[in-house]
Amino acid sequence: MKTPRYLVDDLYMADPAVHLFDGKLYIYPSHDIESGIPENDNGDHFDMRDYHVYSMESIDGAVVDHGVVLDVKNIAWAGRQLWDCDVAFKNGKYYMYFPLKDQTDIFRIGVAVSDCPEGPFVPLDSPMKGSYSIDPCVLRDDDGSYYMYFGGLWGGQLQRYRNNKAIECGCEPGEDEPALPSRVVKLSDSMLEFGEEPRGVQILDENGQLLKAGDHDRRFFEASWIHKYKGKYYFSYSTGNTHKLCYAVGDSPYGPFTYKGVILTPVVGWTTHHSIVEFKGKWYLFHHDCVPSGGKTWLRSLKVVEIEYREDGTIQTIDGGGE
Ligand code: FUB
DSSP: OOSOEEOOSSSEEEEEEEEEETTEEEEEEEEEOOOOOOOOTTOTTOOOOEEEEEEESSTTSOEEEEEEEEEGGGOTTOOSOOOOOEEEEETTEEEEEEEEEOTTSOEEEEEEEESSTTOOOEEOSSOOTTOOSSOOEEEEOTTSOEEEEEOOSGGGOGGGEETTEEOSSOOOOOTTSBOOOOEEEEBOTTSSSBSSOOEEOOEEOTTSOBOBTTOTTTSOOEEEEEEEETTEEEEEEEOGGGOOEEEEEESSTTOOEEEEEEEEOOOSSSOOOEEEEEETTEEEEEEEESTTTTSOTTSOEEEEEEEOBOTTSOBOOBOOSOO
């Protein structure tokens, strides 16, 4: 399958996190709605209120909607905006990690737990201690450790933090300074807390130098994803205002990662977001665009396309069909 396929046509869904659980692919997307809030750089128009879960037994087959699995109404600490989530499995339980603004309009990361991959998920009464910003994704490494990657600029509030502390100015670094990194943190054994202080995910250029904040075509913006291919760690992400999905490769879950290229050129719509998963011996890029909504950037639709690796482990760039 080299031609992208739309997956859901009755609802707008975005930011797909996809995992293989019990032999099926499970999709954990954001649920886009028409909120009526005008579009702005703060992302207020992304005012999502619940999550659905989808499953697929084959990549060309039916996409089953398991319905609403978590609603903002049932989260005790909720303010607004359920953005991109992810789910990890450990010892018979499924842990959903989700970003949500608290009642002071600060993004935190919450956890909700289920006995099944299709939910429903029961949220804890408070967000993860020390959590901030958006877009959590979780890697289960081969040794049984779990690592969360998170963070996103602008509306995702990452520019408000340095060394895991909120700062007064809340501004981005200068163009010649190192770019703000995504964060990586090992999870506690319970899966409910950070097991350590989050660290910055270093992305280096071909000369071993940290990417600069002014390098808008390559620096991290949001939408972290991590997967392993032939023993290497592939960290992929969106460049935000330049609308690319890029990747960098490293030898450890903590990095550093060396920038390798573009996976997906811009799609129709402002945001781009994805996950990469192996299924039945092939690799797939799940992503979204705004073609079905006629380009409304807050109403996105899920897609999947096969990706291909070259012999040297680099990924062939896919045309997103946007600008
Ligand atoms: O869906 C809301 C936000 O848009 C996500 O958290 C970002 O990654 C972007 O896709």
